[in-house]
Amino acid sequence: MATVLDLLPAEYGFVALAVIASTVTVVLQGGSVMEARKLYKVPYPDMYATVIEVDGKKYTNAKDPESAKLFNCAQRGHQNALESHYYNLVLAVTGGLAAPVAAAGSLIVATIGFREYARQYRCAGPENRNNKLALCKYIGLLGLLGSNFYLAYVLLASKLH
Template identity: 35%
Template sequence: MEILELLPSSFGYVILTYLYSWIMLCYLGIKVGGARKKYDVKYPTMYSDKDPVFNCIQRAHQNTLEVYPQWLVFQTIASLVYPTSAAVLGAIWVTSRFSYAWGYYTGDPVKRMQGVYGYIGLFGVIILTISVALQLLGVI
């Protein structure tokens, strides 16, 4: 049996969400690379003692990388049973990471909270993942 026969057609939205997240990660990485040049922060130095704006740009990327593996796991599990809902929640989370980064890029770390709505997407796929687990265990 082929994979296309096993997955619902709406799983294509999930795949597009994964691609969207890849674009987001590339964008954040490119912004850090540009900031390294602009603020003269050489590798392997992670943070600058002189330029807090560089640190904000770097931190926006680093924080996203810290949560990304967990999001991928929850997104994948939720998507197996609830592909459309998971894709929408995933798109919310990915979009919020742009808002989070743009707020952080101002140099005022408080403005990173512009991306706080991403918790709707993250907690949403976590709840769907719990639902999948409970269904598999026969609890619901």
């Protein structure tokens, strides 16, 4: 008796490995946010550090205003990966049905970009978050979109002929 696994392309295991690597990367990025939370003394459940100014004096829920900025950079870099991780996973899983090696490779490239984006945001601030390897997240997304367009083409072409 055939199972669903028998219907998948032989190389689909690469997609599963890429999904695992991408998920582990995003989880580990969360660890850097937890470290920043402790270092900059931003309490739970606050997602971001805030700074307000009253009569020329600054108040913050972090250790100090500069710590608030540094924590927010770490948090925002990780949040960006979280915001786009789900659709990258969906695109890899679906695009991998027709082009598993391309989809897996594209997800790995995107994951490298997410990791580097978060690192640059945390270490160099928002103005430097999209430099060099961080741009891989866009290249990976294009590859994932391409594998899904190919899947759509294969499915539609087989039904139209």
